[in-house]
Amino acid sequence: MLYGHGDDAYNYNHPITVNFSSNVYHHTSLTPLFRHLEHRMEQIRTYPEPSPRKAEHRLANAMRLPAETVCLTRGGTEAIYLIAQALSGRNSFILAPTFSEYADACRLHSHQTRFIYTLDRLPQEADIVWICNPNNPTGHVIPYDGLQQIVMRHPSVLFVIDQSYEDFTAERVLSSREAAAMPNVILIHSLTKRFGTPGLRIGYLTARKEWTERIRKIRMPWPMDCLSIEAAVYLTEHEEEFRPDLTNLLKERTRMAEKLEALHMAEVWPGQTHFLLARLRMGKASALKDYLAETHGMLIRDAGNFEGLDGRYFRIAVQQPEENDRLMAAIEEWMFSV
Numbered sequence: 001m002l003y004g005h006g007d008d009a010y011n012y013n014h015p016i017t018v019n020f021s022s023n024v025y026h027h028t029s030l031t032p033l034f035r036h037l038e039h040r041m042e043q044i045r046t047y048p049e050p051s052p053r054k055a056e057h058r059l060a061n062a063m064r065l066p067a068e069t070v071c072l073t074r075g076g077t078e079a080i081y082l083i084a085q086a087l088s089g090r091n092s093f094i095l096a097p098t099f100s101e102y103a104d105a106c107r108l109h110s111h112q113t114r115f116i117y118t119l120d121r122l123p124q125e126a127d128i129v130w131i132c133n134p135n136n137p138t139g140h141v142i143p144y145d146g147l148q149q150i151v152m153r154h155p156s157v158l159f160v161i162d163q164s165y166e167d168f169t170a171e172r173v174l175s176s177r178e179a180a181a182m183p184n185v186i187l188i189h190s191l192t193k194r195f196g197t198p199g200l201r202i203g204y205l206t207a208r209k210e211w212t213e214r215i216r217k218i219r220m221p222w223p224m225d226c227l228s229i230e231a232a233v234y235l236t237e238h239e240e241e242f243r244p245d246l247t248n249l250l251k252e253r254t255r256m257a258e259k260l261e262a263l264h265m266a267e268v269w270p271g272q273t274h275f276l277l278a279r280l281r282m283g284k285a286s287a288l289k290d291y292l293a294e295t296h297g298m299l300i301r302d303a304g305n306f307e308g309l310d311g312r313y314f315r316i317a318v319q320q321p322e323e324n325d326r327l328m329a330a331i332e333e334w335m336f337s338v
Helices: 031-038 041-045 053-063 075-086 101-108 144-153 176-181 191-195 209-216 226-237 246-262 285-296 321-337
Strands: 070-073 091-095 112-116 128-132 158-162 185-190 203-207 266-268 275-280 313-317
Touching (some): 031 226, 053 070, 053 203, 070 075, 070 209, 075 101, 075 185, 075 191, 075 209, 101 112, 101 128, 176 203, 185 191, 191 226, 203 209, 246 321
Parallel strands (some): 158 185
C-alpha cells in the first residue's frame, strides 16, 4: 500500500504546518545528531560496509545482546519484507486491524494470508502470526503475561511482533533479550519512530541467531548508507538525550481523547500509546482530513483503508499541547460546518 499511509502532505497544495498523520512525535530536538552527521559527511565519498556488521555489534552492545541476534534494516518496513521473503510460501495469520505492510509483504512472497481478530484460538494451520504491539492504528497493547503465554503455548508457530511503538507506551512489552532467547519470536524495532527521524530509514530486528542469519542471507549488499549507519550508532549510544517525555505525551493523549468524546462527534478506541484512533458518528474521515488540511494546514490520518475499519475512522498522533488544542478547535469548527 505504497500511497495509502499517513504523512501524505504531497497530496495537498496548501502547506501543512502541523502533522498529526504519522505516528511520529515531531518535537524531539535533533540538533546534536545534526552536528554529529555534519562531521561525518566525508563518508559519503566511500562505500559503507557491504553488511553493516560493525554497527550491528555496537547496537547489540548497547542493548547487552550477542551481536548475532541483531540485524539492521532500512526501517522496520524492510524488516517485514525480509522476514516474509525468508519464509516465503507459509500460512500467515495477521492480527487485525493493523499496519497494511504485513499483508502486502506476505502476498508478495506467496504466503497464504488471512486476518484474525483475536489470539484466543489460533488456527491449527498457522505457520506465522504477525502482531503489531503496541498496535497501529488502535494503540492497544497486548498484556505482557497473556502474550508470553500464547507464544509458549504454540512452540511450532513463529510470532513476528512489530514493536515499533515500544517506546511510546508505559505498558510492558517483550524485551530484545527475551526475543533473543525464544525460539519462535522475531521482534521488529524502529529507530525512525523512537527518535522521530522518518527521513532516515533505520530499523532492526532481534531474534535468535538462526533467524537473523537466515534473514541476512537474503539482505542485499550495502543495505544501509553511511549516514544512516552513523545515525543509528549515535542515537543508540546517546538514547537518553533524545527520549520524549512519555508521561506528558500519554497525558496529552488522554486529554485529546476526552476532548473528542466531549464533542459527541466521535468515539475513541481505548489505547495505551501517544496516538489515538477515533470513529466519526456522522460523516467521512476523508472529508474531515481534507477540511483540516486545506483550511487549517493540519494533517490527520484517514484510517479507512485499514483491514476491518471503514471510512469513518481517523488517527491522530498527539503533538505539543498548543498544537493539539488548535486541532481540536478546527475539528469542532468542521463539525458545525457539515
